[in-house]
Amino acid sequence: xxxxxxxxxxxxxxxxxxxxxxxxxxxxxxxxxxxxxxxxxxxxxxxxxxxxxxxxxxxxxxxxxxxxxxxxxxxxxxxxxxxxxxxxxxxxxxxxxxxxxxxxxxxxxxxxxxxxxxxxxxxxxxxxxxxxxxxxxxxxxxxxxxxxxxxxxxxxxxxxxxxxxxxxxxxxxxxxxxxxxxxxxxxxxxxxxxxxxxxxxxxxxxxxxxxxxxxxxxxxxxxxxxxxxxxxxxxxxxxxxxxxxxxxxxxxxxxxxxxxxxxxxxxxxxxxxxxxxxxxxxxxxxxxxxxxxxxxxxxxxxxxxxxxxxxxxxxxxxxxxxxxxxxxxxxxxxxxxxxxxxxxxxxxxxxxxxxxxxxxxxxxxxxxxxxxxxxxxxxxxxxxxxxxxxxxxxxxxxxxxxxxxxxxxxxxxxxxxxxxxxxxxxxxxxxxxxxxxxxxxxxxxxxxxxxxxxxxxxxxxxxxxxxxxxxxxxxxxxxxxxxxxxxxxxxxxxxxxxxxxxxxxxxxxxxxxxxxxxxxxxxxxxxxxxxxxxxxxxxxxxxxxxxxxxxxxxxxx
RNA sequence: UGGGGCGUCGCCAAGCGGCCAAGGCAGCGGGUUUUGAUCCCGCCAUUCGGAGGUUCGAGUCCUCCCGCCCCAGCCA
Numbered sequence: 001x002x003x004x005x006x007x008x009x010x011x012x013x014x015x016x017x018x019x020x021x022x023x024x025x026x027x028x029x030x031x032x033x034x035x036x037x038x039x040x041x042x043x044x045x046x047x048x049x050x051x052x053x054x055x056x057x058x059x060x061x062x063x064x065x066x067x068x069x070x071x072x073x074x075x076x077x078x079x080x081x082x083x084x085x086x087x088x089x090x091x092x093x094x095x096x097x098x099x100x101x102x103x104x105x106x107x108x109x110x111x112x113x114x115x116x117x118x119x120x121x122x123x124x125x126x127x128x129x130x131x132x133x134x135x136x137x138x139x140x141x142x143x144x145x146x147x148x149x150x151x152x153x154x155x156x157x158x159x160x161x162x163x164x165x166x167x168x169x170x171x172x173x174x175x176x177x178x179x180x181x182x183x184x185x186x187x188x189x190x191x192x193x194x195x196x197x198x199x200x201x202x203x204x205x206x207x208x209x210x211x212x213x214x215x216x217x218x219x220x221x222x223x224x225x226x227x228x229x230x231x232x233x234x235x236x237x238x239x240x241x242x243x244x245x246x247x248x249x250x251x252x253x254x255x256x257x258x259x260x261x262x263x264x265x266x267x268x269x270x271x272x273x274x275x276x277x278x279x280x281x282x283x284x285x286x287x288x289x290x291x292x293x294x295x296x297x298x299x300x301x302x303x304x305x306x307x308x309x310x311x312x313x314x315x316x317x318x319x320x321x322x323x324x325x326x327x328x329x330x331x332x333x334x335x336x337x338x339x340x341x342x343x344x345x346x347x348x349x350x351x352x353x354x355x356x357x358x359x360x361x362x363x364x365x366x367x368x369x370x371x372x373x374x375x376x377x378x379x380x381x382x383x384x385x386x387x388x389x390x391x392x393x394x395x396x397x398x399x400x401x402x403x404x405x406x407x408x409x410x411x412x413x414x415x416x417x418x419x420x421x422x423x424x425x426x427x428x429x430x431x432x433x434x435x436x437x438x439x440x441x442x443x444x445x446x447x448x449x450x451x452x453x454x455x456x457x458x459x460x461x462x463x464x465x466x467x468x469x470x471x472x473x474x475x476x477x478x479x480x481x482x483x484x485x486x487x488x489x490x491x492x493x494x495x496x497x498x499x500x501x502x503x504x505x506x507x508x509x510x511x512x513x514x515x516x517x518x519x520x521x522x523x524x525x526x527x528x529x530x531x532x533x534x535x536x537x538x539x540x541x542x543x544x545x546x547x548x549x550x551x552x553x554x555x556x557x
Numbered sequence: 558u559g560g561g562g563c564g565u566c567g568c569c570a571a572g573c574g575g576c577c578a579a580g581g582c583a584g585c586g587g588g589u590u591u592u593g594a595u596c597c598c599g600c601c602a603u604u605c606g607g608a609g610g611u612u613c614g615a616g617u618c619c620u621c622c623c624g625c626c627c628c629a630g631c632c633a
Contacts, residue, residue, distance in 0.1 A: 006571055006579090033633055068632060125631055134629055136559045170631050180560040182629050191631035210633045234561050234628050256562090263568085269633090311581065313570050315563095318626065322568045325582045335595060370595065404593060413591050446591090458591045523592045550593040552584095 008314035010048075010255055014056055014225060023224045026058035030084070030091075031214070033065045034076035034198075036269035037284040037291045038083045040305070040326070044260040047309035049227060050089040059092035061221055066099050067213050069197035077198070079284070083292040087302045098208075098217050099199045105208050105216055106160070108246045109171060109190060113152045117245055118189060119145060120155035121172045128170070131177075132185050138178035139185045145174060159192050162205035166192045173212075175241060183238045187211050215239040219248035226252045229259040230318055258318035260309075262326060263482040265290045266490060280494060281478070285533075287541050288478040288498050298475065299519055299529035299543030304333035323477065330544050334527040338519040339367040339374055342415065342460045343507040343540070345472055345525060347386040349435040349464065353423065355383040360465070363445070365416040377510050381417055384464035386506045391459040392436055394425060402555070404457030411441070413455040415523060419444040421453075460523050467506040470538040473531070474500040505540075512538065519543070 007015065017023050028049040032042065053060035062084060066072050081095060098105075112118035121144045123131060133139030156171055158164050171190035179185055189212040194205045218226045226239075233256045243251060261267065266275075267290055275281050275289070284291055287298035295305065308329040312321065361381045368374040391405040391412075398407055406412040411421045419441040426435040441449050449455065481493040514520065516532035526545035530538070 012573095031633095035633080065633070071632075121631095128631075129629070132629060134559085138559090139629090167631065172631095182560080185629085188631045193631085207631095209631075214633085230562070231627055232633090236561090258563085311569085315570080317563055317570085319569060322582065325569065328582060331594090340592080369590085369592075415591065417591090419591090448591095455591085457593075460592075521592085521594085524594075525592090526594095546592075546594050548593070553593095555593070 008257075009316070010052065010225070010227060010257065010314055011055075013255065014052065017224070018056065026053065026056050026225055027061065027092075027221065027223045028053050028058065028225055028227060029061040029063050029218065029221065029223050031063045031065045031217075032080050033068070033071070034073065034080060035068070035071040036076060036273055037079050037293055039267050039269075039272060039292065040262065040290040040295065041260045041267040043087060043292060043305050044309045044312055045227070045229075046084060046087060046089060047306055048257070048314060050091075051310070052225070052227075053092070058224075060089070061093065061096055061223070062091035063096040063217060063221065064098065065210065065214065065217075066097055066197070066199065067208050067210060069193060069195050069207065072198060074198045079293065083296075086292065086296060087305065096217075096221065097199060098213050099197060101213070101217055101220055102200060102204060102208070104220065105213055106206075108216060108248075109156065109208075109212070110153065111246060112173065112189070113156060113171070114149055115245070116149060117174050118152070118171055119147055119174055120152040120159070120169055121145070121186075122155075122169050125167055128188070132182065133177070135182070141177050142172070142186065145177075145186070156190070156206075159190070159206045160204070162194055164192050164205075166194055168192070171206075173238075173241070175238075181234060181237055183211070183235050184241070187238060211235060211238050212242065215242050215252060215254070216246065216248060218252035219243060219246075219250045222250045223252045224250075226254045228254060228256055230256050230316065232256055256316070257314050258316055260312060261318065261320040262290065262323055263320050264323045264477040264479050264484075266479070266484055271485075271490060275491070278491070280491060287473070287475050296517070297532060298541055299334075299517070299527060300330050301333050301337070301519065303337075304330045307333065320483070327544055331527070331547060334519055334521065334543065336371075338521040338527055340365075340369070340521045340523050341508055341511055342379070342462055343470070343472070343505060343511065343522040343525065343528075344386045344388050344460065344462045344467075345502050345505050345522075346389040347462075347504065347506045348389040348392055348433070350385045350387050350392075350420075350461070351435060351437055352383045352385070352420065352440050353437050354439045357383050359383070360463075363417055379416070379508055379510070380463045380466040382463055382465050385414075386462045386464055386467060387414075387436070387459055392422070392433070394433065400454075400456050405459050406436070406438075407456065411449070411453050411455040413444075413458045414461045415458050417445060417461065418442075419449045419453065419455050458524075460525075462506045462508050464506075466509040468509060468512045468538060470505050470507045470511065470540060471534075472502040472505045472528070472540045472542065474502065474542045476500075507538070507540075511540075514538070514540075521546075 030049045050060045121142045170188045172186045175184045177185050190206045285293035285297045363379045363381045364376045394408045408422045413419050420438045422438045424437040425433045428434045479493045480495040484490040484493040514530040516530045527543040528540040
């Protein structure tokens with residue numbers, strides 16, 4: 001796409017294939033197993049596969065690798081389809097399923113048996129493991145390895161017919177028990193699973209293994225470049241062996257790239273499933289999870305995810321990307337798109353003593369400081385306001401540089417409104433400040449104050465008379481450790497402060513009608529969106545805080 | 558003392574034998590600013606896991622060594 005950007009190794013291969021005429025049009029595929037929700041790691045693969053197809057005028061298929069009915073379900077199928085759509089990609093043709101090819105896959109299994117290249121083995125799983133040998137010792141041939149073709153054919157039929165117990169028989173490829181590559185030591189092609197499949201129902205009692213199915217699915221679909229992650233590198237010889245030994249209609253090639261790893265989180269379906277199952281999070285769409293559903297609920301846009309994924313290297317190194325890099329793209333996107341609003345998270349009453357109690361002025365504030373095209377909104381402004389407790393201090397010794405907010409006796413600007421000066425406070429019985437009494441400086445709306453009055457800074461506010469109450473959920477990283485799995489149980493590394501719920505927050509009136517999921521910036525606080533799952537209740541999820549150089553450098557608040 | 562991969566700035570990474578080793582993130586310094594945001598400017602690897610070697614010339618080629626990741630599911 002970007003002519004400046006250097007081509008990654010897969011693009012180089014594709015360009016070479018295209019110019020050499022090896023292929024005239026490329027076909028890629030995104031092949032999720034419907035056994036969990038998609039996460040940010042899958043997004044990289046999705047962007048890569050769909051991106052390549054788009055870039056080279058090819059096609060990308062969405063194909064479910066549903067060869068293991070025990071772990072898979074329609075719920076996951078639907079969630080995955082929704083997530084891919086949400087990311088903004090359109091697959092070529094219908095949604096495809098490995099299960100659509102079960103009949104063909106079975107016919108080809110017969111072909112292998114007849115060619116003496118596969119046999120039914122009656123070793124148990126444990127025995128197979130034992131016969132397989134180890135990393136340093138070769139395996140031994142199964143006693144069933146040389147059984148007559150007819151016998152294998154009959155047994156395989158019995159397996160299919162449901163006449164065989166699970167675990168008693170398997171169809172194995174006949175390759176090389178002494179291969180240094182363990183994947184070639186007569187891998188299992190079909191296993192007996194007498195369970196219903198979410199799509200094929202009870203039609204099958206045997207299901208193909210990933211290794212047997214995947215390449216053939218690719219060949220059936222005419223996939224030219226089958227892109228997967230590094231851990232499948234060892235499987236490529238098997239992938240090729242099957243393609244070479246079967247009358248498949250096309251010749252796909254497998255290429256492997258390094259998957260995305262992010263620090264301070266986990267991107268493994270097993271671990272995500274565990275977090276959901278153990279109740280450590282709210283569900284697959286918990287905003288703290290790196291699942292696409294979670295990111296969506298958190299307020300991260302598809303554009304931000306795509307920009308992030310496009311910034312990642314497609315290479316054979318497997319590194320760990322800093323969460324800060326992802327956060328950078330989230331902020332960059334939100335800064336551009338999010339309309340601004342005012343919301344006070346820790347309300348403290350402020351009364352303007354020189355403003356007529358009954359007078360309400362209507363102020364117009366821009367929705368975006370740099371993008372006037374996003375329009376303006378009207379906000380009521382009266383004598384009773386709310387400001388954030390963190391934006392006020394009675395400590396008059398605080399320097400202007402250290403505390404650019406409201407201090408008793410000093411001036412501050414109310415964002416989009418007037419300059420005020422704090423005159424006094426009202427305390428409760430416990431001595432706690434419950435209200436600030438302030439005077440407004442006239443003629444400072446949209447104008448600089450007279451010489452001699454230098455506001456310390458700008459703080460946000462909300463008109464008490466029209467404010468709406470809301471709940472705000474402040475999310476932080478799910479894990480307190482960069483590498484959660486470093487010290488044993490990753491759940492030990494969970495960040496106990498990953499979710500802070502603030503009740504009784506005061507939002508500007510326009511926020512009452514906030515559209516669920518739509519990005520917003522609460523000025524000086526961060527990016528938020530109304531929680532789509534909270535119904536009528538006004539609940540905002542913090543997508544991400546604003547970059548805060550001050551706090552990072554040891555400042556407070 | 559099995560096989561397959563990978564090692565370039567704190568993180569990601571470009572580099573495909575010939576100007577001073579791209580870029581992004583993070584960080585640091587400064588400017589603008591009615592968000593301590595954004596934006597802008599500047600700084601940030603005499604060195605490419607290590608040691609030898611080939612070459613007029615090597616991060617790029619060769620040799621050896623070191624380190625890290627993956628593989629012994631009838632998971633994908």
